[in-house]
Amino acid sequence: MSTTLKKLNQQVMVITGASSGIGLSTARMAAKKGVRLVLAARSEDALSQLADEIVQAGGQAVPVVADVSREEDIQRIVEAAQQAFGGFDTWVNNAGVGMYGKLEDVSVEDMRRLFEINFWGVVFGSRAAVAELKSRGGALINVGSTVSERAIPLQGAYSASKHAIKGFTDALRMELEADGAPISVTLIKPGPIDTPFPLNARNYLETEPQHVPPVYVPETVARAILHAAEHSARDIFVGGGGKGIAAFGQLAPGATDRAMRGFVIPRTKSQKPPLPRAANALDRPSERLAERGDYPGHVKATSVYTTAAQTGLLRGAILVSTGLAGWALWRSSRK
Numbered sequence: 001m002s003t004t005l006k007k008l009n010q011q012v013m014v015i016t017g018a019s020s021g022i023g024l025s026t027a028r029m030a031a032k033k034g035v036r037l038v039l040a041a042r043s044e045d046a047l048s049q050l051a052d053e054i055v056q057a058g059g060q061a062v063p064v065v066a067d068v069s070r071e072e073d074i075q076r077i078v079e080a081a082q083q084a085f086g087g088f089d090t091w092v093n094n095a096g097v098g099m100y101g102k103l104e105d106v107s108v109e110d111m112r113r114l115f116e117i118n119f120w121g122v123v124f125g126s127r128a129a130v131a132e133l134k135s136r137g138g139a140l141i142n143v144g145s146t147v148s149e150r151a152i153p154l155q156g157a158y159s160a161s162k163h164a165i166k167g168f169t170d171a172l173r174m175e176l177e178a179d180g181a182p183i184s185v186t187l188i189k190p191g192p193i194d195t196p197f198p199l200n201a202r203n204y205l206e207t208e209p210q211h212v213p214p215v216y217v218p219e220t221v222a223r224a225i226l227h228a229a230e231h232s233a234r235d236i237f238v239g240g241g242g243k244g245i246a247a248f249g250q251l252a253p254g255a256t257d258r259a260m261r262g263f264v265i266p267r268t269k270s271q272k273p274p275l276p277r278a279a280n281a282l283d284r285p286s287e288r289l290a291e292r293g294d295y296p297g298h299v300k301a302t303s304v305y306t307t308a309a310q311t312g313l314l315r316g317a318i319l320v321s322t323g324l325a326g327w328a329l330w331r332s333s334r335k
Contacts, residue, residue, distance in 0.1 A: 003137060003139075003182050003183060003232050004137065004182075005089075005090075005139055005184060005229065005230050005231065005232065006080050006089050006138075006230075007138075007230060008030065008033045008034060008035050008226060008229060008230055009033060009034030010034075010089075010319050011035050011036070011089040011090055011229065012035070012036045012037075012038065012085040012086075012087065012088040012089050012090075013030055013035045013036070013037055013038070013089065013090040013091075013092065013229065014037075014038040014040065014077060014086065014090070014092060014129070015027050015030075015037065015038070015039055015040065015042065015092045015094055016040045016041070016066070016068050016077070016092065016093055016095040016121065016125060017040075017068075017094040017095030017096060018037075018039035018040055018041050018047065018050065018094070019039070019041035019042075019043040019046040019047045019050060019079075019285075019286075019289055020041070020043070020046070020195065020196055020200070020286060020288060020289070020290060020291075021155030021193070021195030021196055021218055021290070021291060021293075022094055022143065022190065022193060022195060022218050022221045022222065022225075023041070023092075023094040023095070023293040024050065024289065024290070024291050025195075025218035025219055025221070025222040025291045026092065026094070026221070026222040026225050026226065027039055027050060027054070027061070027223060028050075028053075028054070028222075028291075029086070029112070029219065029223070029226060030222075030226060030229075030318045031054045031057065031059040031061065031223045032057075032059075032156045033226065033304055035059075035229075036059075036060040036061075036084075036085050037054065037059070037060065037061040037062070038060055038061075038062050038064060038077060038080055038081045038084065038085070038088060038183035038195045039051055039063050039064065040063075040064045040065075040066045040068070040077045040095070040162050041065070041066070041095070041285070041328065042066070042067050042284075042285035043285035043286060043287045043288075043289075044065045044157045044285070044287075045287050046286075046287050046288065046289040047053040047063040047064075047065060048095065049121075049272075049289050050063070050176075050289060051063040056146060060085075060290050061248065062080055062081075062084045062085075064076060064077050064080045067117075068093075068117060068121030068122075068124060068125060069113075069116035069117045069120055069121050069124075070124075070260055071112065071124045071283075074121075074124040074125055074128045075128065076094075077125075077128070077258075078128050078132060080334065082279045087132060087136060089133075089136075089138040089139070089229075090128075090138055090139040090140075090141065090229040091118065091124060091125060091126075091128075091129035091133070091138070091139070091140050091141070091181070092141045092143070092225055092229075092284055093125040093129075093140075093141070093142045093143060093157040093206070094120065094143045094225075095121050096117060096118045096121070096143065096161075097114060097117050097118065097200065097201065097202070097280075097281050097282050098109070098155065098158050098197050098198065098200070098202070099114050099155065099157050099158050099201055099202040099204075099282065100154055100155060100201055100202070100204060100205050100268065101154065101202075101203065101204025101205055101211040102154065102204070103125065103154075103156040103157065105158060105204045106156075106202075106204050110157075110202055110282060111157045113282055114157050114158065114161055114202070114282060115157075115160075115161050115164070115285075117282075118158070118161035118164075118165065119161045119164045119168070121164060122165050122169075123141050123168060126140055126142065126168070126169075126172060130172070130181070130183060132212075133182075133183045134181050134182075134183065134193045135183075136178075136182075137182035137183065138182075138183060138184070139183070139184045139185075139186065139228060139229050139232075140172075140183055140184070140185045140186070141186045141188060141225055141228050141229065142165055142169045142185075142186070142187050143188045143190070143191050143221075143225070143245045144162050144165045144169070144187045144188060144190070145158075145159075145189055145190060145191075145242075146189050146190065146191045146237065146239065146241075146242025146243070146245065146246060147162050147163075148162040148163055148165060148166040148187070148189055148261065149163075149166070149189065149242075149246035149249070150242075150245050150246045150249045150256070151163070152212075152260060152262055152264050153260065153261060153265050153268075154205070154209075154264070154265060158201075165187070166187060169185060169187045170187070172185060172232070173185040177240070184228070184233070185234075186232075186234065186235060186236065187235040187236075188221065188224055188225055188228065188233070188235070188236050189235060189236065189237045189238065189242065189243075190216070190220075190221045190237075190238040190239065190242070191214065191215075191216060191237075191238060191239030191241050191242035192211035192212060192213065192214070192215045192216070192239070192295075193211075193215065193216050193217070193218050193220070193221055193238075194211070194215050194216070194217055194218065194292050194293050194295040195218050195290075195291065195292065195293050196286065196288060196290050196292075196293045197211075197293060198204065198210055198211065198280070198281075198293060198294075198295075199275065199286075199293055199294065200281035200283075200286050201280060201281070202277075202280040202282040202283075203274050203275065203280065205269055205271050205274065206269075206270035206274065207269045207271065207272060207273065207274060208270045208273065208275060209268055209270065210267075210268065210269075210270040210271065210295060210296070211293075211295050212263070212264050212267045212268055212301055213241075213267075213297055213298070215287060215295050215297065215298070215299050215300065216238065216239050216299065216300045216301075216302075216303055217299055217300065217301055218291050218292065219301075220238050220239070220300070220301075220302060220303050220306060221238045223306075223327055224236045224310070226240050227310050231310075232314060233310075235308065236306065237305065237309070237312070238303055238306050239300075239303050239305065239306065240303060240304060240305030240306070243305055245260075254287050270278045270296075
């Protein structure tokens, strides 16, 4: 069954993790386009502030304080959407947390908690969304990562959770297509994005972590999410570097491993002392209504690759991205 998605200004959209980073950027951008919003996050004060901001600007938004790792909280999001707007047309599973450290150093308890939020939050959200959308049609959008395709050192647990999201999303898509369900299922795979992600992450490193370039503004991901809400898409990479490294890793996995060891590990560690454990969002909500982080380098405002992929120039974009990523990794491995 073909899936026909509504125009944004006719949609109700659920966004989890709406109070920070990509979720916050998506919520604000969607509100400007006339989307009615159901905003979910653990940060109660930040979420209420965001909903008030949108309503005062003439939009419609309902806040729902929820922990996506709790299936009963997911059901409360569904009920809030039904009560406020009669249901929803697009569900965006965006909530997630990060973790930095060598896999032999991080605790199993913290890894389990990360999976409860990152993976099980997507599972619970996807199942709830599918149950509603099977009868009315719509879009399910899961936010993965470029590390869904290519794991990176010092973020092993996070990479594993995003690999799991990709496997779940791909399998769910095939099953829904086999059933003829009118649901578009998209996996968004951002590269490094200048959000509070490193600030909110559980950190085992001896310094504060930072992104490894190229780094993009959160609006690049928000645009991709809103594109997927209107146009059926299997997956969307945000940032040509991530797509290139994923492709190069399939062509030359050993060389990619060597290059990433030499490039990623030293550049992940900043010169700043680590924040106290109490600052991480694995244990508690951040309550910071912030789209951007504190990345000190150049932040790209657009992704040429992502724009080309969405406008039909995909083959050329893939070739360029793979070539540039391969060249950069080769240079790194020679140093």
